[in-house]
Structure formats: C-alpha cells, structure tokens
Amino acid sequence: MTAPLPLTIIGAGSIGQRHIGVAQDSPAVDVVAIVEPDETRRGDLAQRGLPMVAHLEAVPPETRAAIIATPTPDHWQITMDCLDQGWAVLVEKPTAHTVDAAQSLVDAATARGLPFFTGHHRxxxxxxxxxxxxxxxxxxxxxxxxxxxxxxxxxxxxxxxxxxxxxxxxxxxxxxxxxxxxxxxxxxxxxxxxxxxxxxxxxxxxxxxxxxxxxxxxxxxxxxxxxxxxxxxxxxxxxxxxxxxxxxxxxxxxxxxxxxxxxxxxxxxxxxxxxxxxxxxxxxxxxxxxxxxxIDPILEQLTRFARVADGANVEDDVLCTGADGVKALxxxxxxxxxxxxxxxxxxxxxxxxxxxx
Missing domain, CATH: 3.30.360.10 (Dihydrodipicolinate Reductase; domain 2)
Incomplete structure (x- = not known):
C-alpha cells in the first residue's frame, strides 16, 4: 500500500474545515500542517490536536502537496509560493482573482512539471x-x-x-x-x-x-x-x-x-x-x-488528487485541471x-x- 501523501491545508475557514475534516478521515493523506493566520481560530483548532501553524514558512519540509482554501484575493500568491516549494496544488475555486492571474499559475505549474487543479468538486x-x-x-x-x-x-x-x-x-x-x-x-x-x-x-x-x-x-x-x-x-x-x-x-x-x-x-x-x-x-x-x-465529493476529490500528486504518473480525467479552472473563471x-x-x-x-x- 502506498504511504499517505504528506499534505498541508492552507486556510481554516468554512471550506478549509471541510477539507480538514475529510483529510482526517482519508488514508490517502497525512495532514502534516494546517496554515491559519487568525490566532483565535488557530488556537481553537490546536486544542483539537490539529497541527496548526501561523504561516507557510513553518510548514514541515516533508510536505509534498497543498490544498489552498483561503479567500480568493490570496490564491495567486499562496499558490505561487507552494509551486515554488515543489508541491502539487489544489486551489479552491475560483483559481484566482483574474483570468491573467489564473493563467499565470497554470503556466508556472506547467513549467515546474507539477500537478495543479482547481477545486470544482461537483x-x-x-x-x-x-x-x-x-x-x-x-x-x-x-x-x-x-x-x-x-x-x-x-x-x-x-x-x-x-x-x-x-x-x-x-x-x-x-x-x-x-x-x-x-x-x-x-x-x-x-x-x-x-x-x-x-x-x-x-x-x-x-x-x-x-x-x-x-x-x-x-x-x-x-x-x-x-x-x-x-x-x-x-x-x-x-x-x-x-x-x-x-x-x-x-x-x-x-x-x-x-x-x-x-x-x-x-x-x-x-x-x-x-x-x-x-x-x-x-x-x-x-x-x-x-x-x-x-458520497462526499470533497473526499473523493482529495483521494483523486492524492493519487495524482504522489508522483506515480497517474492521470485523472475527472478532476478540474488548472486550465479548466481558467476557462470556468x-x-x-x-x-x-x-x-x-x-x-x-x-x-x-x-x-x-x-x-x-
């Protein structure tokens, strides 16, 4: 059996907590960090035993993939930072705040040879x-x-x-x-x-x-x-x-x-x-x-994402690619x-x- 994918979830708002919940139940991933800048929310989740950190620089080095569930205006910078770390990325929809910004993320992921998806889980x-x-x-x-x-x-x-x-x-x-x-x-x-x-x-x-x-x-x-x-x-x-x-x-x-x-x-x-x-x-x-x-479509999306992101050269014709995310935007x-x-x-x-x- 393939080892769980070391995963970081960025953003612990309402949609972020849905990702956290399914990730905790999934044998496909190991949540090594959850990035949440809000001190109160971070503290509340830490009391539940979750691996909370305040910023991206504190994420453990074994991370290989990230789910980004922050407000849309933050998508571009955080996604680019994750790609620069060499991580596969699934970013919540919309991919970014403008079409040009979204396309630049697709280009950056392609140049780095990294899996990049938009979270259209339907x-x-x-x-x-x-x-x-x-x-x-x-x-x-x-x-x-x-x-x-x-x-x-x-x-x-x-x-x-x-x-x-x-x-x-x-x-x-x-x-x-x-x-x-x-x-x-x-x-x-x-x-x-x-x-x-x-x-x-x-x-x-x-x-x-x-x-x-x-x-x-x-x-x-x-x-x-x-x-x-x-x-x-x-x-x-x-x-x-x-x-x-x-x-x-x-x-x-x-x-x-x-x-x-x-x-x-x-x-x-x-x-x-x-x-x-x-x-x-x-x-x-x-x-x-x-x-x-x-089914829980967010759990199924996570399972598919982990399968592609683990480096086994697996393709998936269901997940919303970054390019498809640009088109929807x-x-x-x-x-x-x-x-x-x-x-x-x-x-x-x-x-x-x-x-x-």
Missing amino acids: RCHPFTIAARDHLRDIGDLVGVQGLWSLRKHASYYNAEWRRKPGAGPLMTNLSHEVDLLRFLLTDDITEVTTLLSSARRGFEIEDTAAVALRFSDGALGSILISDAGASPWSFESGSYENPAIAGSGEDYLRFTGTEGALSFPSLTRWGPSDADEIEWSKPLQRHAPVPFAR EITMAAALSGRLGQPVRAGDVPGDFTGV
Whole structure:
C-alpha cells in the first residue's frame, strides 16, 4: 500500500474545515500542517490536536502537496509560493482573482512539471460522471436550461463585503454551473449575455441573474441564478450534497437533444418509443434513473488528487485541471462583464485584469 501523501491545508475557514475534516478521515493523506493566520481560530483548532501553524514558512519540509482554501484575493500568491516549494496544488475555486492571474499559475505549474487543479468538486459525484455517457444518448445537443435558486438567510449578509460588488450569486455561485456544463458537454461556451436584478434584496449587488449561453456547435442554454428566490431547485438541493442546505431530490438542469432529453442530477432520460421518426405527435419513452450511492465529493476529490500528486504518473480525467479552472473563471467573468455592459460578451473578449467589478 502506498504511504499517505504528506499534505498541508492552507486556510481554516468554512471550506478549509471541510477539507480538514475529510483529510482526517482519508488514508490517502497525512495532514502534516494546517496554515491559519487568525490566532483565535488557530488556537481553537490546536486544542483539537490539529497541527496548526501561523504561516507557510513553518510548514514541515516533508510536505509534498497543498490544498489552498483561503479567500480568493490570496490564491495567486499562496499558490505561487507552494509551486515554488515543489508541491502539487489544489486551489479552491475560483483559481484566482483574474483570468491573467489564473493563467499565470497554470503556466508556472506547467513549467515546474507539477500537478495543479482547481477545486470544482461537483465533477466527482458518480452521477455527474455517469451523466456524460447518458448525454450521448439524446443525440445532438439543442439546448440546456438551468435553475439555481436558494434563498440565503438574512444573517448571511451581515458581513458587509457580501453586499458589495464582487459578491452576489453571479460571482459567488455561477462558476460552479459553468464548470459543470463544461465537464458534461463536449462543446464549449463561447458567448454569454446577462441580465441582472437587485430588486428583491435592494443591495448594491444583484440578487438574481439570468444568463444566456451560446455553445461552439450552435446549441443554446440559459441559467437563472438567485439567492433571493426560495425553491427546491439547485445542485445542492437535488443532490443532498451540502448538509447545511435542505435537500429536495429535484432536478435543476434539463438537456434537450435531437433524439431525447435528460434531467439532472436524477439522470431521468426520455427517448424514442419506436424506430420511426422522433416528432411531437409521438410520446417519448421515460427511462427511470438508476440510484447512485451518495458520497462526499470533497473526499473523493482529495483521494483523486492524492493519487495524482504522489508522483506515480497517474492521470485523472475527472478532476478540474488548472486550465479548466481558467476557462470556468473566464466564462464567469464574461457573464459579469455582460451584465455590467448590457451586451453579449464572447469568452476571448474578457480583459485579463477584469475582477468582475
């Protein structure tokens, strides 16, 4: 059996503590240090027996990989410091605060020959992986419709930065949907058009965004995303992924193709009922979904990351590469820019230094 990978986790906030929890339960890694600059939080975690340190320079030399779960503005410098140490890196999404910064991290990792991934963990669910095969059964993609709407509690906005530009569902939540679509579909998103509204919460930032998507093969899509609307429709509700969010089991994405349709995450599929032409006067046959075992996707992501980072030259086609993380960030920034300009924005037209504000 391969020895556990010596791992450092940087950042012990809410998402950092999720990484800490799964790492403690994983035989694939040995957590040799947790970097947390906040003295109070560091002290509290040290009392639980965790190997806390205040800064990167105090990390033990046996470290071979790092997970970075700090605020986004810190991603670039910390990731670069870790790469300079020769460590494999998994950085939480978004990869960095701008497209240029994210791309420079990919370039740095490539130059050093180091594994580098972005933490889009939704890819790691068994039903997400299986969805790619099911989508091949619906013919050529015509369109996709998504509805992500969860009403965040009022105290969520007690933190002032959550009411300011740079926050909001567009910058906070859309990148999840973008990476998921890029993972599931063979055609890339080339153009976005965004409408924004702050009518329900009345903050400076939007509470709702409607995003239209154009794909490279001509398929179209739309995503309505809101943190003001109460609904059972979201990835988290449909998948029961996050224990802090009430589950519903409802689908929130629908794909239509020339030969059928698929709803996600249940993977309920509709296809032809006979061998004749598929057209609207003939009923479609419903193929009931096969249930999948529920897993912790962050644990599965960690297991896959450790397997690649241990130096065994293992490849993984599920983890979000640094390059894929850049693409997800670029489309998210294009959506933000479109909302502010009031016009369509193509992916390649996003300024490299645009921060979404």
